[in-house]
Amino acid sequence: MTDHHDSVPEAGRRGGHGSPWEAVLYDPARAEGTFLLGLAAARLGRPEAAMRWFRRTVRLQPGWADGWAALADASRRSGRWREAATAYATLLALSPADGAALANLAMLERVAGNPRAAVRRFTRALALDSGQAGTWNNLGNALRDLGATAQAAAAWRTALVLDPRQADALGNLGGARRDQDRFAEAGLLLRRALALAPQHAALHGVLAYALSGEGRLEEAERACRRALVSAPALADSLCTLGLVQQRRGTAGALRWFDRAMVAAPGHPLARFNRGLADLEGGALTDGWAQYACRFAAGRAGRERRFSIPEWRGEPLAGKSLFIWREQGVGDEFLFASCYADAVRQAGRVVIECEPRLLPLFARSFPKAIVRAEQPLRGRALVETVDCDLHIPAGSLPRYLRGGLADFPPRSSWLFPDPARVLERRQQLDGIGGDLRVGIAWRSQLMTVERQWAYLPLGEWGPVLGAPGVTFVNLQYDDCEAEIQRAEARFGVPIYELERLDLKSDFEGTAALTANLDLVIAPANSVAELAGALGVPVWRFGARDWTHLGSGVRPWYPSMRVFHPRAGEPLSAALGRIAAELRRAAALARRAGTEAPGPRLPARPARRVHSQAPSLRRH
Template sequence: MSGPALLLAEALGHHRAGALDAAETLYRRILDASPGHADALHLLGVLTHQRGHHAEAARLIGEAIRVDGTVADYHRHLGLVLLAMDRAEEAAACHGRALQLRPDHAEARFNLGVALAALGRKEQAAAQYAEAARLRPDFAEAHLNLGAVLQDLGRAGEAVASHRRAAELMPADPRPWSNLSASLRHLGRAAEAGEAMRQALARGGAGDATGLAVLAGSLHAEGRLAEAAEAYVESLRIDPGAPLVLNNFGLLLQDLGQPEDAAACFDGAVALKPDFVEAHDNLGSVRRGQGRAAEAVESHRKALAHRPDMAAAWNNLGNALKDLNRTGEAFPAWRMAVLLDPGLASVWSNLGNGLREREDFAGAAAHHRRSLRLAPGQPMAANNLGHALQGQGRFMEAARWFRRALALDPAYGEAMSNLGLAEQRLGRTEAAEASYGRALLLARDLALAHFNRGLLRLERGDFTGGWPGYAWRFASGQVGAGRQPAIPAWRGEDLVGKRLLVWGEQGVGDTMLFASVCEDAVARAGHVVAGHVVIETDRRLVPLLARSFPQATVRAQAVDARGRETLSFPDCALHTPVGSLARVFRRSLAAFPSRPSWLVPDPARLALWRERLAALGPGLKVGIGWRSQLMTAERRTAYTILEDWAPLFRVPGLVFVNLQYGDCAEEIERAEARFEVRLHRWSDLDLKDDFEAAAALVSNLDLVISPAMSAGELAGALGVPVWRFGGRDWTQLGTGVRPWFPSMRLWQPRPGEALPDVLARMARELAAGAESRPGPLTLG
């Protein structure tokens, strides 16, 4: 062996042993003697690269290639240097030239894969890693990188085999196990993923914050929440400044039912990373769940400020706005969400629910069907579609969808309750009762099931079972929010030494009905002192109720400086909503008193309106109303239009008086012109706000004909004959009458009849009465 060859061998020995200074001295001695020595130039270039002087290394290896371009390793090592200089495209070209010279060079294949991966050409990189592993089955790094790039390509199933082979070849290295954990998590194999991460941590030491965080994620996915929490805490102890870990820990805390702690994590995440959109969005979801919808809106908007194309954040923003009753703003947010991601089933469902609240039931059903096409296995989507169909009165179809929801989730209490209502509307009362019972076994505090079952029982005359269910009216959301005064609720106990507050609820019509029970409460307390019962009611009813119940103190509902109802009543010891008096005093039909009326009109106004009506001439004075002010899709079927009244308008001897308030002037004028009839009305009479005048007018009428509306309830409370038309409701309490109103007669559709047919039957009876009596028409 010649002198340069001996020096080169000695230098290479030092180089391999890590004695870089000694190796460099010998390489340079060779080059001093022979400046064009290709191997010395190449190896000195590799050594210089190892020292981090990449530009000089590239120059030296480039000189070696110019001397001899046929050596594959020269090109390969130049590729490595160029990659270190972020010149990946040139690096890939160098590795390609190495492979042209030596196609079976496994290391060159591997290095080309690294360069291609750096260029984002992952499919090509995967092919090179796979070929390197084929050429050298024990090439651990090739298996490691192949598994990683396959995972990046979404080919987790293929990646698993590469991770496992790398782990066999690198028994002390945590990386194959970490990668295996990620792939298994991607495949939904949470338990195996957790075990793989434990293997990684065992090889990487207990201080690996990232590994602990990954393990926590796997434990969370497995449902092992307490263990996951411990792993997150340990990870954050090692590295408290990891926003992603804080965010994921917040998600776990949400599942643990600790929303405030979860919010603290999300807050911490965005403090460390202000543009962390997921953390902003998650914080919004927590705040919404806490009932803090305004804060939720702010957080979702912050997420969208950083990423306006985030469909989930638009959806969540819409939900928070809906909670604030800003549905008009919620719809654009939901629509933006479906524009960005039309495959997001939950957004179509939210749009459907919003349309259902607007009573666009057909539109709601269409959106829920879209949601079901995207997620056919979602029980909530099936329940929502049933709810929309129920709004259209399509109870049979609705019931099928509720059953579909229950087939998907047999423990879905809300769907079972909705099925009960569908059965009830179909007249299947026994099935409805059973469904409500099952719903309450599934969800014992399901307010709507309690309320609807209560109404069903009251409809059947079951007082004992019905009144407790009716008490859920506020919690069910069907009657509006109940007030919660800071005093105990009255349950019927002795009132000696205690002042009772009876407060108004629902509309004025319901107040008039339940006012029939107020005199019982006053009588219960009457042995003490007058004013021992305080009745708080709509300001419009105060004079009428004060005159009717002189032993009580009647006042308008208390409000604060902003016009909101107050909840503090220092002058009372107990309270009850007026509708709850019936549970104490109307426990059977026998408990309804026989007196004809309970409201007392103003005598002076009574005389005034007697004169006014007398001035209209002879004939039966008939007050009429035809619809409620509160119109919903369901209620609309219970009301009429004036054109339906043609048969009544043709009955001779009737003098019609308008009792309909609201915007109805044009409707009345059209009917008067068409039917050549007069509906008497007075410009100084405010039927909406002046109940004193309305009561005096109604008290002088011979008959009131109306659907379910306050004019008919007022007439019944005054003892005036009332013909009430419409379907059955719970206030009949299992009878053919309404026991609350002795002067009221019910006219209900027979099979196959519509409401105009009922009005025609009324007309025939009135006409027959007129023919059988001489002189002016009177009401028998």
């Protein structure tokens, strides 16, 4: 939330004024006089004059700690961060055990974008005096900047032990719970904070986001508007209001993103949200430019720094390019649709991928060098790569997909292992059915906020009831109990390959998927993998930015999308899929075909080797 500022006593740390000698002390030729004149100017609201007097003070008496403390505090209050930092550093050279100076210098380090240095100084300050709740709160903020979320939460909890009425620490801890999608807990903490600071606009804004995550959209909108009454230009709350109104289907919701960008032109979340809206509407040039703010907005993995420049679309002939992964596996499949184009343009391309994808990507992009992503621990702050240029994978479309006409008609860009495809085909030979359909029903990242985009297997009755269809499980988490309940309820077997780890063995999963006639899935990596393999896939869910203003997802020629219409529940889209599936199965049965898409090659009737995984029913 906010920082707690440790204050410097205004009248000096070792002495005051008001004595019979006060007139003498106000002598501008003496350090004591200039010091008191500076204090007087500060009290009169004349910060520039105060700093001039304090500068004269330290020139007249450079070893006087109180003079440097006053100059540092006045500079900080005026936003002169560099001068303040210099003054605090000098003060600490004179008084190394000055905890207030350490804490204030730490805050300036954080403002300057040096959270590691800030953590070190806050820790030193707390070693001198561990009872400062405000310093514990500030330490938590700096730890959060470093991504040390567990340690940050511990620091905020310590602040609250010392001072249960520390509203900033309550707000910070509530914000952390919100970021973990623990929205109910976040709401309790944020309401406690607001009881202590009812006019705190930022707290109302964070509460609004938590309420939105719980699906309490009307309450979230009220909290946003309460925040904006106190702070009309609060960009975070403007963004949240835009997102809430988007989910509510309110006309003109996007204007709130525009207002946020006017209020804070460099605000990354406002720019990112506006970019997604532009992409969703088909304005690709503006959309891709704003999508570049995803790292600063906290909507992608951590941005990385390299010793080589980032590629900005200039000619790549004779150059080597490093493409690094940044988001989840599903996004990796989508952005990989651009890799072949980059390989054609550059003299040499190095592709980084999620370690589980290494063999699949190495086979699919044989002219590139494919490397597994290395663990975050141990990476250098500035990475060195044996290439001329680098680019995050999600930035490739900005330079390679400027319009819908730039999407190539290729049916696939990932290619499974032929030997494993044959092995999977043999395993599927005995299960029959006019159509063999793979199904998945949720994402691995199942947050409270995202649950509205998925339907549990228990609601798939219309699909599972389609005659002539054999269903194969592609859901990659622990779902055995769900499958058993669905089989018992709907009387339909759902087959699964024994000893195939759908979560970790992407080679095996790709080979299985390539043998299916159709995949039905929501927005998850199963649908993205099927589309990248060129397998017919029916994806259901709300329209999102990846449609790029079209009625399809232009990345995937083999994909059909089924959206709920305005006012419909998601189950309505699944109902339309069920109707289409019944028609496709009937056509396959009448025509003697096996798929609604390209016909699969004939399957040889060979016996499955005993060591290979076999199909099983639950």
